[in-house]
Structure formats: C-alpha cells, structure tokens
Amino acid sequence: MFLQTVITGLSIGGIYALMAVGYSLVFSVLNFSNFAHGAVIMLGAYVGLALATKLNLGFGLVLAGSVAGAGIIAVLNEKLAYSSLRGRKAPSLYLMISAMGCAVFLENLVYATIGSRFYAFPEFFGRQVVTLWGSSVSLLDGGAFLFALLAIFGLHLFIRRTRTGIAIRAGVCDMTMCSLMGVDLNRLIAVVFLLAGGFAGVAGVFLGVKYLVYPTMGWVTNKAYIAAVIGGLGSLPGALAGGLILGMVETFVSTYVSSVLRDVFSFTLLIAFLVWRPNGLMGIDSEDKV
C-alpha cells in the first residue's frame, strides 16, 4: 500500500512537474502568468485523442503528435494574443488578462465544436501491474514518472548547454541586451512557447490516459502553479521538485486522511509558501531563474 501510494504520488507529481515547467519557462522569460497554459494542455490531449481513436496510432506516435500539436498551438497563441502586446511594451497585467481570455475562448471553442462529452483514451497499456516488494505498482504510473523525469532533465540540458538555451537564459536577465547580441527576440520567444507547448502536450496525453479528456481538464494547471511556486517560480529543478512534492502530499492526504481534504492541503501549502518562502525551494534569488 505504502509503495503503491508513493508511485502514484510520483506519477501525479511528474505530471504536475511537466505542466509547471512550461508555465514556469514562460513566466521567467516574459514575466507573466500564462493562464492559457491549461487550455494548451487540454488541446494537446484532444490532439492525442484524435490520433489514437481516429488514426489508431500507438502510444509513441500519439505522444509525439500531441507534443507537436500543442507546441504549434502554443506558438500560435503567442503570435496572435501576446506578441502585439509585447511589441507595445504593455504591462504584464495585460498579458495575463489576454491569457485568461484565451483560456476561456479555447475552452468554449471546444465546447462548441467537439462538445462537453468526456472521452477516454484507448487502453494503451491495459492495467498492467508489477509486483514490487509485495505491493502492486501500475506500470503506467511508474512510466509516467520516469518519462517526466527524463523530459525535464533533457530540457535542463538544453537550457544549460545549447546556444539557444543560453540565449533564453540571457533573455531572462536582460531582453534588450539579448537582442543586441544578435538574437531575434520574436524567434526566441517562439522557441520558448514551442518548448512550453511541447511539455503541455506530454502532460495532456498523460492526464488523458490516466483520467479522461474533457474541455475543462486544463484547470488542473492550478496545481502546476502551486508546484511552480513551491519549487520557486522560474526554476526548472524547482518545478520538478515542487511538482513531485505536491503530487506526494496530495496522494498521501487522499489515501491516509481524506480525499475531500486533498485540495485544502494543496492550497494551504501554496499560501504557506507565499507567506514564508515566496521564492520557493530553489528560487534562491531572483538572479538564478531558469
């Protein structure tokens, strides 16, 4: 039971971390809360769903298709809704309001076209379990956790080591100077949204496979915001740690206390961090973003 709870907690935490990473990345570069991130996750899940049910693709291709689809959607979202505001140097509050508008718009677009039905992914993995030290552990949960870990580690390497990654971090420090190094900021920001969207696609598929696909499923990104704050906004290792901690806390509260109290605990944790440690676990100082 205990081990099972740990694995479930890690897999949920892994999904939170995947969501938090994309949210955090956009936050650190453009300094606003991209509330449309949840809608992109939702659309990513629908893309995956269409590939799985209409084209009968296997899990790998569904995941890849959803990453590409959500990545492109995120880039379009930025080009259509944010870039003109950026161009006019609008305060970040405007970007945030625009993002909320996008979230509501996209959700209602799905309601109007696809409908409010709940869809389930086909059973890719059955309900396979392995027995570890006497408890049965779902393969899907274990796999989701490992995949999330690998993906975030990959992103970390990209940000640390590549030319574009270093440019993203430079942009976080000083956008103007970044462009004076010869960086086309519109292109750089498109890359950031492509990455954030790609991660949203992974999160969407994992959420859809674990639970269901429906228009408001993106609201679970509330948890990603909490995870990002716990870990330290703008920090990638922080987003991972925050997601895992939140996933564990929630699963343990649901299992051993009461599932009704789960969200009470999560939001208490959020408030506690905001009050006592607003920089989170890893956001040691504001200079260490991303």
Add this chain to the structure above:
Amino acid sequence: MKALLVEDLHVHYGTIHAVQGVSFPVEEGEIVSIVGSNGAGKSTIMWTLAGVVPPSGGRVAIKGSPMPRKPHEVVALGLALVPERRRLFSALTVRENLLMGAYRRAGGDEIEAAMERCFELFPILRERLSQRSGTLSGGEQQMLAISRALMSGPEILLLDEPTLGLAPILVEAVMETVARIRDEGVTVLMVEQNATQALEISDRGYILEAGVFVKSGPGPDLARDPEIRRAYLGG
C-alpha cells in the same frame, strides 16, 4: 566609406525631446567621442544607433545603408554596443556572456579565436571563465562588457561610458585598449565622463548640450580648449 552617417537625428521619449537634430559622420577607422553633461542625450544617441530606441526624425546610415529597425538586424551589420552601466547577463557565467557576444558567429573555432583575442586584451577574464558575471568586480565587469561586444567581431563599436566607476589607473588602461582596438581596424564611437582622456585619443569630438551639438573639432584640440575644459572637463 563612412561607417556611420547621422543626419538631423531627433529622438523623443513621449513629450521629452532628448535629441534635437544632431548630424555627424564617423569615418571608417576613426575614434569619435561625444562629450556632454548629465542628461544631454548621449546615451539616447547610442541606444538609437543600436536600434533599441526609435528615432522620431532624421536619417541614420550604417556603412552606407539605411539603419534597420530591430536591434538584431543592426548587429548583423557589424555594430556592437557596450551600454552604460555594462548590462551584463548577471546570472550567466563569464564564458556564457562571451558566448552570447558571439551569438551570430557560426563555428566553434571562430569563437575560440575571438575569446583568445579578448584574453590578450584582458588576461584576468581567462581565470574568471566559470564565475557568475554578477559577482565580478566593477573593473572586471567592464572588461567583460567590452569583451562581450568584441566577441561578435564588430566593425563599429559603440562605447557608452566604458570607464564609469573605474580607478584612474584602469581608466588609462581602458583608453589604451580602445586605441588598440581601433588600430586593429574597428571604428569607435564613444561617450565618456573622463572626457579629457577620451578626447586625447579621438580623431574628432562633439560637445552635446541639451540634445544639440554646440561645438566640434579634432579631439586633442577640444581637450585643450580652455572654455570646454572649464565647462566639461573639470578645469
């Protein structure tokens, strides 16, 4: 050919008319200095030439072609700016700052060679490569800021107060470096508080007052002009 040609340049910040019609050429291989009191509009001219602040009137030509509107397009023409107060990427290491300077360069070899050239000018940077640039001393930060700009292999270098906050001995060293950079074929446009030293090494100097040039001439002549000494050079 002229590296820079500025004609009747105007810049507004909202209703503030910061630059009110300045014109000047910078010939290839020259060092040109702009001197003026605080708020005269020196930095504004620099930011405008780099494509960051849009002009509200006039023309700027870089190497004969009209100035593009985005900073990264200006940089692509071979111009680099060392801005006032350095503006390093403080969370990035010294190496990463230098790599950003070389962002437009293609190959690794080319980048290594450009880095070696910076170490020749400022040997201390080699020892600081993996240190976060925000933790460098003021002088080291200035050396890094100049190096970062040189990493792109610019043909035109804009320096906005490169000696700000440096000890007199370092001011001397930076000026020597600027002269050396020019000798290697780079055109330099410079704004300086330590104006006497700057003017001494300049082919031409311009005195800027409230957004307009009030005097110009060969750098050393301006440096010796008693009236200018009294007004701008501290006696």
